[in-house]
Amino acid sequence: MNEQVVAALARALDAPIPADRVAAVAEQLEAQLAGRGGMPAEELEGVEPALAFEPGWDA
Amino acid sequence: MGRVSGTHGKAWALDLVEAAGLIAAGELKPSELVASALARLEAVEPFVRAFVSVDAERALREARKQDDRPGGPLRGIPVAIKDIFDVTGTPTCCGSAILGEAGPAREDAPAVAHLRAAGAVVVGKTTTHELACGVYTPPTRNPWDLERSPGGSSGGSAAAVAAGAALGAIGSDTGGSIRIPAAHCGLVGVKPTYGRVSRAGALALSWSLDHVGPLARTVEDAALLLSVLAGADPGDRTTLGRPSLPQPLLPSEDDVGSLRVGVLRQRPFAPLAPEAVCALDSAIALLAAEGVQIETTLVPELEQTLAAEFAIVAAEAASYHETRLARAPHLIGDDVRGLLETGLLLPASLYLRAQRTRRAIQQSIAQTFAAQRLDALLAPTVPAPAQRHDQLEYDFDGEAESVIESLVRTTAPFNLAGLPAVAVPTGLGASGLPGSVQVVGRPFDESTALRLARVIGRGVARFGPPPALEAALATPV
Numbered sequence: 001m002n003e004q005v006v007a008a009l010a011r012a013l014d015a016p017i018p019a020d021r022v023a024a025v026a027e028q029l030e031a032q033l034a035g036r037g038g039m040p041a042e043e044l045e046g047v048e049p050a051l052a053f054e055p056g057w058d059a
Numbered sequence: 060m061g062r063v064s065g066t067h068g069k070a071w072a073l074d075l076v077e078a079a080g081l082i083a084a085g086e087l088k089p090s091e092l093v094a095s096a097l098a099r100l101e102a103v104e105p106f107v108r109a110f111v112s113v114d115a116e117r118a119l120r121e122a123r124k125q126d127d128r129p130g131g132p133l134r135g136i137p138v139a140i141k142d143i144f145d146v147t148g149t150p151t152c153c154g155s156a157i158l159g160e161a162g163p164a165r166e167d168a169p170a171v172a173h174l175r176a177a178g179a180v181v182v183g184k185t186t187t188h189e190l191a192c193g194v195y196t197p198p199t200r201n202p203w204d205l206e207r208s209p210g211g212s213s214g215g216s217a218a219a220v221a222a223g224a225a226l227g228a229i230g231s232d233t234g235g236s237i238r239i240p241a242a243h244c245g246l247v248g249v250k251p252t253y254g255r256v257s258r259a260g261a262l263a264l265s266w267s268l269d270h271v272g273p274l275a276r277t278v279e280d281a282a283l284l285l286s287v288l289a290g291a292d293p294g295d296r297t298t299l300g301r302p303s304l305p306q307p308l309l310p311s312e313d314d315v316g317s318l319r320v321g322v323l324r325q326r327p328f329a330p331l332a333p334e335a336v337c338a339l340d341s342a343i344a345l346l347a348a349e350g351v352q353i354e355t356t357l358v359p360e361l362e363q364t365l366a367a368e369f370a371i372v373a374a375e376a377a378s379y380h381e382t383r384l385a386r387a388p389h390l391i392g393d394d395v396r397g398l399l400e401t402g403l404l405l406p407a408s409l410y411l412r413a414q415r416t417r418r419a420i421q422q423s424i425a426q427t428f429a430a431q432r433l434d435a436l437l438a439p440t441v442p443a444p445a446q447r448h449d450q451l452e453y454d455f456d457g458e459a460e461s462v463i464e465s466l467v468r469t470t471a472p473f474n475l476a477g478l479p480a481v482a483v484p485t486g487l488g489a490s491g492l493p494g495s496v497q498v499v500g501r502p503f504d505e506s507t508a509l510r511l512a513r514v515i516g517r518g519v520a521r522f523g524p525p526p527a528l529e530a531a532l533a534t535p536v
Contacts, residue, residue, distance in 0.1 A: 006404065015403040016385040024393075028401040032373060035366030037409040038416025049414035050267065050421065054296070 001030035070095040072524065075136055075226040075280035082135050089135020092226075093122035093180050096137035100182060100224035106205060106531045108198045109218040111142045112149055113183035121180050133287060134178030139225035141216045142184040143191050143262035144168040153262045154187040154196075154212075157383050157390040168260025169292045170229055170271050177287040182225055185215030191231055191264045192376065192395045194239055194466050195448065201243055202525040203492050207445040210240035210466070216274050217244040222528055227275040227284050233264045234368050235441075235470025237272050238482035238497055243445035245484045245493030245522050247281040247512065248274045250470075251289065252503045253477035254301050259294030265375040267414075268368070268474045276522070278483060278513040282308045285505060302503045309509055316350030320498075320511065321431055323356055323438040327364050327468035330455035332443035338485040338494030339439050345518035346437070346511060354431050360423045361472045363416050365464060368471040370405060370413035377402025417475045424476050434507050436499040440482040441466050444492035470497070479505040483512040486519035493522070 006026040010017040017025055070078065070092045081087035097115045104110060118137065125135050140146055143153045145164035152158045167175065175181070188196045188211035196214025201207040202222040209218040213230025217240030220228050230237040232250040241248025249272040256271040263269055273284035286308045291298045322343060331339070347353055377384070377399045384391065384399050391399065427433065442465050443453045452459045473480040478499050485494040496515065500508035 009404050013403065015400070016388055017400050017403070018388075021388075021396075021400060024397055025400045025404070028397050029404055032370060032401055032405060033409065035370065037370040037412030038363040038367035039360065039412075039419055041412065044412070044415045044419060047415045047419050047422070049411050050417040051414055 001026040001033070068095055068098070071099040071223045071226070073226070074277050075275055076277070076283055078226055079132060079134065079136060079283070089122040089125040089180065090119060092135050093118050093137050093182070096182060096223070096225060099222070100219075102532060103202070103222040103224055103528060106528060107200050107202055107218045107222045107224075109185050109215040109222065109224065110139070110183045111152065111186055111215070114149070115182070118180050118182045125178060131177035132283060133174060136179045136227065137182045137225050138174055138179045139183055139185045139216055139219040139228040140171055140181055141187050141213050141228070141230045143187055143231060144171055144229065145260040146171055146181060146184060149184060151262065153191065154189045155391060157387055166260070169257040169294060170261070170288050173287050173290065174229070185213075185219050185228060187215060188212035189392050189395050190376075190380070191233065191236060191262055192372075192398065194235070194463050196240070197448070201445050202528040203245060204445065204527050205531060207447050207492070208243065210243035210445060212236040213274065214240045217241055217246055217248070220244070220246055220274055220276060221525060223524060227273055227280055229271065229273055229284070229288065231261060231264070232270045232272060232474065233268045233372060234467045234474050237270070237274060238440050238470050238480060239466050241274050241482040242440040242493065242495030245525070246274050246276060247278050247484070247516065248272065248482040249281045249285050249505070249509075250473065250480045251285060251505055252479045254297040255479070255503065255505070256288045257290070257292035257295040257298050259292055263379050265372045266379070267375060268371060270474065278481070278509055278516045279309060281481070282509050305506050308506055309513060313510055313513075315346070315510055315514055318434040318507065318511065319352040319354060319432055320346060321354045321356030321427065321433045321436050323358065323361075323436055325357055326362050327472065328438050330442065330458060331439055332453070332455065334444055334488035334490060334492075334494055335439045335442050337488060339437070339496055341485050341519070342437060342496040342515045345515050349514050351511070351514070354433065356427055356431060356433070356436060358420070358423050358427055360416070360420045363420070364472045364475060365468050367413040367416040367420070367475055368467065370409055371417070373398050373402035374405050374410040375402075420472065421476045424478070428501060434501075435511055438497055438499065439469055440495035440497040442469055444488060444490055444494070473497070473499050478502060479508050481505070481508045481512040483515050484519060484522070485515065
């Protein structure tokens, strides 16, 4: 993971990541991205995320 | 630890259900039991360091009030509370300097309120790995080997119960944080179904993965605590409209011979240390001896557990702590801080991929239960015994793996699936440390998981007080 990309992303998102933390975050972010969040997209066709929104006001 | 006779001075060694029975029968006073636990706490705490605060006077006062009046099922039972739950009058510091100046809570978290309403007496609040995010829980030491970690993040609750300072405790479990310390400390730990116990009044780590549950010395003790903790709470909408726990949760006359259990041995439940293999095999033998039909079960989607778990936790924890991270990041330890910072930058697409993977895992497990007509799953709770305080990796026959990934890969599948999972000791391994397996039930079927765990628990020799701790206590200062 390019540290400049991480620094630019942090700036754009107003994320509180100081310069001396960028290298460590870049390393962890690279590991997270490598995991791809789990299964390949083609194996998840038709699968909705495990998120739910309930419109009822008493919920 | 089992029944003691003669003196109430060692009442702390009683199992919770036994103590509750003696109190109900008028053979033991709540104040005697609580005084015994507090004396034990005072003796062991310098060695174990499981508590962040103890209010002995209040505990004794509350216990005395119960001496001469009838009470609930936990009347006079001393319990410990992980310091992520609000307890009236004490700060909730969550193991973090960033919350170190929190003022006293104005009311009990619902889980704590349920325990008190049933008669339990809170003796103190226990350590947690910082922000309930980690598997070491410094500075707490494992009563079975003081050079080792009790696990985490509910390490203080586990160490307190294992050491005899409380008869039960509560913790939280986002990726194994009840079951890992339960396994490391030789206890029963229950992660109930998602939505079974209110999370209100507790620090969140990951809204969609956090679970609240009990730690205790026996399956019967944990079942009693769970029956008190469970229930709908308007403060946590995930608990509304859920099926009730059966009463009794554990039938006294039981025949598990008609049940079918699927055993998980493939990744992420491999590789295992030899002691974890022995633990799993001994649990299978105990269930088979009772007539339980044992099946081999494969759920290939579970190989994606860690990628999905860490993506969801990082994104949700970062969002939950965003203000704190901006305000005083230097007050958060580097390991947790890195997770939060990374979570702020994760693409939404990756988070959603993880939540879709989670749904796929849930569906695959459901299909497996149906296809094999299973009543429960059986798996190792952790792949190896407790790590040393400074140990960063396990070595599985030449294959190095970080401690946190090792411990979480076997427990997190059931956080993702939201299923009830009961960690139960399988006895002491070759190293003298406790082994453990977990029994996993269908959604909201804690009862079957507990029934099977009871068979395993009854089949192994009951633990006495941890020898390492007793030796430390016996050594002149």
